[in-house]
Amino acid sequence: MTSMLSKRLGKRSLLGARVCAPSCLGDRVLTAGHVATWQSEVAGMVYPLSIEGSLCKGLLEENARSFPSLNRFKLYPGQKVYITHNGCECFGLVEQHNHVDDEVTVFLPVQELRARRKMEDVRLLEMPLISALEYNALASPEAALRSVSCSIEVPKKRSDAVEMDEMMAAMVLTTLSCSPLVQSPPCTEKIKTPQAAFDSWKESGDVSDSGSSTASGHWSGDSGISTPSPPYTQLSPKYSVEAFGSLRADEGFDTDLDPFLVAEPSPRKRKNSLKVTYKCLWPSCGKLLRSIVGIKRHVKTQHLGDGSDSNQHKREEDFYYTEVQVKEESEAEPCKSPSVITAAPASVIQQAPARPKVPVVEPLPVEPLQPGILSHSAPGSFWHIHKDHAYQALPSIQIPVSPHIFTSISWAAALPPALSPIRSRSLSLSEQEPAAVKSQPIVTSPPRAHSGTRKVRGEAKKCRKVYGIEHRDQWCTACRWKKACQRFLD
DNA sequence: CGTGCCGGGTG
């Protein structure tokens, strides 16, 4: 029983899961906490929530599960939130929450700009800051649990002086490297002086605490966001008014705790004064333009053929450019690639599975500017984590970006098609993709003709090989279901 | 024979 329980724990249990919840201390006061224990009840599972060391109200399982999502919540104007902008965790104030399309207009004071985000891309807490220590801890779910709990309890004991120091430290850390879970490009925002940073932090610190004097709990809670957490999907209406969460958790720890996954994103490099440019990804083109409009026009006219094309073309240009950030001084020579960061989709797919525990830090792939609809697949938006099921998520990659997302870089498209596992795979599997037909003349005998419909066995290691049957719970979902492995694509 | 995964089943 116990062993069974612990087995299941990794996958489903909320134990230790970090949540953001209405505090018992007052209305609309959000506090970071974690699920301390659960107990069965006739009505279902109840998750008493341990927040700031004290116990908060219990939650019905379904509510608890969906707790952290902001879906279906109404954000009120002025509410402080975090979004990922240019790959950076940015603090912002809600200007408007449009419930119809479930989008939130957020004003980013630091960047002095306004951004629209899908509700699901808005967080009430900052993304976790994963230190090396925690990183190691993440290798084992249990350890992760511990670290999570610890990080939550710290705040209530510390003195103001300590608090200050930790905040500073956190700020420094934050400035040096953002959460590895957020694959992100250098931030456009300038690195501030510590004091300034602290100030702005302080300001944002109030965000989820609504100015409560017990606010100190907020930031330490940030550090342990990755927990072996259950799937968080949607909020049940019951708590929708008060219970917010920012956790982007996912379908079981096999993904978000997966050493591979943690290793993939590498710490963000910050550089001062970066300029955003848009680069044409058309083979052997690489034209750089300053504006989205420009690059779109370029792609459309130069590569896609101008004609007032079908809807498909209308969106297709999105796939052929990417945002790059060019260091200001080298801007004259944008081709100097060291400072050019492009979306590197491949990293999302497990490309280097051979060394699970080695936190190799590689040049950072960047998330698309506006995660938008692609957010499910965008590295920075917890693609795996949000929806572990690459197996299921796969098709969505080809879904055209919705019209109102103006910057959408398909990271799958950022690679040459042949190099993109997702693309090539889906091409070979899917019925017909017009673009493919266009670019690849139909040959009399299809490549796959040699044997039936069955997919050729891949060379790559699979979850079973890597983790072994005893760690089946760490396999990718597809493997668990005896489907084609999506973690170690061929 | 082990493994990958398709196709089909269950709740």
Added chain:
DNA sequence: CACCCGGCACG
């Protein structure tokens, strides 16, 4: 849908 598994093909 999410999840499981029989059974087949491949190496």
